[in-house]
Amino acid sequence: MANMNMIQSLNNALDIMLDRDDDVIVYGEDVGYFGGVFRTTDGLQAKHGAHRVFDTPLSEGGILATAFGMGINGLRPVVEIQFADYIFPAYDQIVNELAKIRHRSGGEYWSPVTVRTPAGGGIRGGHHHSQSPESQFTHTPGLKVVYCSTPYNAKGLLISAVECNDPVIFFEPKRCYRGPFYGDPHNVPTWEGHPEAEVPESHYTVPLGEARLAMEGDECTVIAWGAMVHVSEQAIRDSGISCDLIDLQTLVPWDRDAVVNSIEKTGRCVIVHEAPKTSGFGAEMAASVQERCFYHLESPIQRVTGWDAPFPHTTEWDYMPGPTRIAAAIRRTQEG
Amino acid sequence: MASKKKEGFGLNIPDAPFRPGEEAVFETWSWKPGDLNRPDPTKCTSEDTVPHAQGLVRVLGDDDKASGAWDPKLSADELREGLEHMVRLRIFDDRMMKMQRTGKLSFYMRSFGEECVAIAQTMALETQDWIFPTYRQPGAQFVRGRDMVSMICHCIGNVEDNIKGRQMPVHYSYREGRFISISSPVGTQFSQAVGVAMASQYKKLDEVTITWIGDGASAEGDYHYALNFASVFKAPVILNVVNNQWAISTHANFATASDEFATRGLPYGLASIRVDGNDFLALYAVTKWARERAAAGVGATHIEVLTYRAGAHSSSDDPSRYRPSDEHTKWPGGDPIERLRDHLIEIGEWSAKRQSGLEDRIDDEVMSAYKEAVKHGDLASGPYPEADTIFTEVYEEMPWHLKEQFDEVMEG
Numbered sequence: 001m002a003n004m005n006m007i008q009s010l011n012n013a014l015d016i017m018l019d020r021d022d023d024v025i026v027y028g029e030d031v032g033y034f035g036g037v038f039r040t041t042d043g044l045q046a047k048h049g050a051h052r053v054f055d056t057p058l059s060e061g062g063i064l065a066t067a068f069g070m071g072i073n074g075l076r077p078v079v080e081i082q083f084a085d086y087i088f089p090a091y092d093q094i095v096n097e098l099a100k101i102r103h104r105s106g107g108e109y110w111s112p113v114t115v116r117t118p119a120g121g122g123i124r125g126g127h128h129h130s131q132s133p134e135s136q137f138t139h140t141p142g143l144k145v146v147y148c149s150t151p152y153n154a155k156g157l158l159i160s161a162v163e164c165n166d167p168v169i170f171f172e173p174k175r176c177y178r179g180p181f182y183g184d185p186h187n188v189p190t191w192e193g194h195p196e197a198e199v200p201e202s203h204y205t206v207p208l209g210e211a212r213l214a215m216e217g218d219e220c221t222v223i224a225w226g227a228m229v230h231v232s233e234q235a236i237r238d239s240g241i242s243c244d245l246i247d248l249q250t251l252v253p254w255d256r257d258a259v260v261n262s263i264e265k266t267g268r269c270v271i272v273h274e275a276p277k278t279s280g281f282g283a284e285m286a287a288s289v290q291e292r293c294f295y296h297l298e299s300p301i302q303r304v305t306g307w308d309a310p311f312p313h314t315t316e317w318d319y320m321p322g323p324t325r326i327a328a329a330i331r332r333t334q335e336g
Numbered sequence: 337m338a339s340k341k342k343e344g345f346g347l348n349i350p351d352a353p354f355r356p357g358e359e360a361v362f363e364t365w366s367w368k369p370g371d372l373n374r375p376d377p378t379k380c381t382s383e384d385t386v387p388h389a390q391g392l393v394r395v396l397g398d399d400d401k402a403s404g405a406w407d408p409k410l411s412a413d414e415l416r417e418g419l420e421h422m423v424r425l426r427i428f429d430d431r432m433m434k435m436q437r438t439g440k441l442s443f444y445m446r447s448f449g450e451e452c453v454a455i456a457q458t459m460a461l462e463t464q465d466w467i468f469p470t471y472r473q474p475g476a477q478f479v480r481g482r483d484m485v486s487m488i489c490h491c492i493g494n495v496e497d498n499i500k501g502r503q504m505p506v507h508y509s510y511r512e513g514r515f516i517s518i519s520s521p522v523g524t525q526f527s528q529a530v531g532v533a534m535a536s537q538y539k540k541l542d543e544v545t546i547t548w549i550g551d552g553a554s555a556e557g558d559y560h561y562a563l564n565f566a567s568v569f570k571a572p573v574i575l576n577v578v579n580n581q582w583a584i585s586t587h588a589n590f591a592t593a594s595d596e597f598a599t600r601g602l603p604y605g606l607a608s609i610r611v612d613g614n615d616f617l618a619l620y621a622v623t624k625w626a627r628e629r630a631a632a633g634v635g636a637t638h639i640e641v642l643t644y645r646a647g648a649h650s651s652s653d654d655p656s657r658y659r660p661s662d663e664h665t666k667w668p669g670g671d672p673i674e675r676l677r678d679h680l681i682e683i684g685e686w687s688a689k690r691q692s693g694l695e696d697r698i699d700d701e702v703m704s705a706y707k708e709a710v711k712h713g714d715l716a717s718g719p720y721p722e723a724d725t726i727f728t729e730v731y732e733e734m735p736w737h738l739k740e741q742f743d744e745v746m747e748g
Binding site for chain 2: 059070074103107
C-alpha cells in the first residue's frame, strides 16, 4: 500500500499495464516526453520507450482514428484527450466508428481503445477546460463510460478499462487529481491521509458496472460521480441527514441494483452531476428509478446539476453544484 | 463603422465543367507513357516525386501497347487474371443493380468505370496486407478470394449475411481477406488506416495498409489527419484519392480549387503520384512502387487515382440531372476493361471470342451465385437474421440494460 494522489494512481495503472501487455500503447498531446499537462504519464516514456508512450500532432480526430486502426490490428491503445472539452473533433470517430465497429462488422473486427480525458470544473477553466460531457457518450450504444473519483478507484477502473475489449470513455475529475474536493475552493485538502488514497502498488481491478457505497445511511440516497462525490459527502454532513452516498463509478452500464436497493431502503433520492441538467445522465437515472422504485418513493426525486448554460470562468462556484445546493435538495426530500 | 460595398466582389461559387444539355469536351491528356521516370522507391524523397504529382503516370498508350519505365512487365496470365476480375465485378454489379431495380435489394452501388482501382491495386499487394476500402472498392474481395454467394447474401441482408443485416448493401466486411468493414461516413477509414499501419510498424511486421478516399471526401478533416499522421510517423500506408470527378452531384471543383489532388501530399512530405486510374498496368505499377516504399520503412505514398465515375453514385441517384448523360464516354481515360482487353489482344494473348466466352462464363457464375444466395432468404420474404442480432455484438458481453431490452423483444 502507498498513499497516492489520483495522478500517481493513474500513472501507476498505466505503468502496470505497459509492463504486463506489449499490446498496450499510450499516446496523446504532450503525453510522451513531457509526461502530460497534468503529469499523468510522467516518466512512462523514459521507462517504456518512445515507441510505447508518445506525443502526437494536435489532432483529436487523428488520435482517435489511429487508435481505432491500431485496435483493429491487435493493439490496445490508451489515448489521452487533454481536456474533455476538446474531444469533439474526435466525436465522429468515437460515436460512428469506435462504438459500432464490433456490431457493424458482425463481430469480425473490434477495437479495444480506452480514451482517458480530464473533465469537470473547479479549476477556473472557463467554457473550454471545465465541461463534463459524459452524457454525450452515454447516449451511444457500444461505448462504456467510466467516471472515477478517488485514487483507489481511478487505478482499479483504469486497469479494468484497458483490459476491457470494448471501447471505454474514461473521465477523470481534474479537480480531484491532487485532493478530494469538498466544494470549498479556499480549502482544498490533498489526498494525504484519505482512506481512498491508500492504493495497492500491484495490479488490481475495480469492475466496470459496479457502484461504490461511499457513505451509508437510511434517510436519503444521494447518487453522484466524479468530483461531485466529495461535494455530496460534505453536503450530507452539513445536512445532518443520514444518507447512502452512491459513487456510480461506471455510467454505462450503471449499477442499477445498487441504486434501487438503496432507494428501497431510504425512499428518497437526490442525483448530483456537474453537467447541465437537460438530457444529463441524471435524467436517465431519474426515469429508471421511478420505473423501478415508484412505490418506494416518499418524495420527488431531486436533481442538483450544472445550469443549462455554458460553463463560466469567474462565476464557476455559482455554476457548479456546491454543498449548500445539495444539502438543500437533501432536506427537500425529507419534506412531506 | 459600416463597410462600403465594393464593385466586382461577391461569393465565388465554382461549377462543374459541363451540365446536362451541354457537350462534354475534355482536354486531351498531354502525358504519355514513358514521360515520367521511376525513381527508386526506397530512396527517393517527396521532392523527387514533384513531376509525378503534377504529371500522370501512364503505361498503356493510345496504341494499346505498354511502354516506359513504369511498365510492370506482368505475365499474360496475370493480365488475364486482372481482366477476369474486372469483368466479374462489372457483370456482378450489373446483375445486382437489376436486382435492386426489381426490388430484390434495398440499395446498390456500382464500381462502373472504376473497376480497375481496387483490383489492380489489390493484385499489387501481398496477401498479408490490410485493405481499408470505401464502398467503391468491393472488387478487392474478388482478388482476395471471397465467395460471391456470401457477398450477395450480405447485399440482401439475409440469414447468411456475415454482418447480420446490420448495414446497408455494399458495406462489406471480410476478415479472412483482411478487408476491413466499410463505414458510411466518408473519409473516416483514411485516418484509421494509418493507425492499422502504425500497429504493423509497432509489431515490426511486414504488412502494408492500403486505403482509398473519394475526391469529395478529401475535403473532410480525416483526409488531412491521415496525411499528417502518416507523414509524422512514417506509417507503411498507401493513401489513394480516387478522383472520379463526382461526389454524388458535387463536382471535384468543390473539393479543391487546385488542378490536381496528388500535389496535396507534397507539403506533407509524402511521395506523391498521379496515375491514370483506368490503366491497369500503370495503377498496378504505382501501387507496387508504393508498397515497396512502405515496406522499406521510408513511409507512405499519396496517390491520386485519376478516373471517372461512369455510373450513378448509387441506386438512389440520377446523374442525368446534373451532368451530360454521355459524359463518361468522353473521358480521356476511356474504359478500364476495354483498355486491358485491347492490350491483351494487341500482344496476341486474347481475342474477341475469348472475351465473349469469359463474359458468358461469368454471367453464369453470377446467376448461379445469385440463385444460391436467395436460397438463404430474399429481401421480400426473408428469412432475415433474427431480431436478437440487434442486441448481440454491441458489446463483447451483453450488459444488463441491453439484456432487458433483448428479453422484451424475445418475449414479444
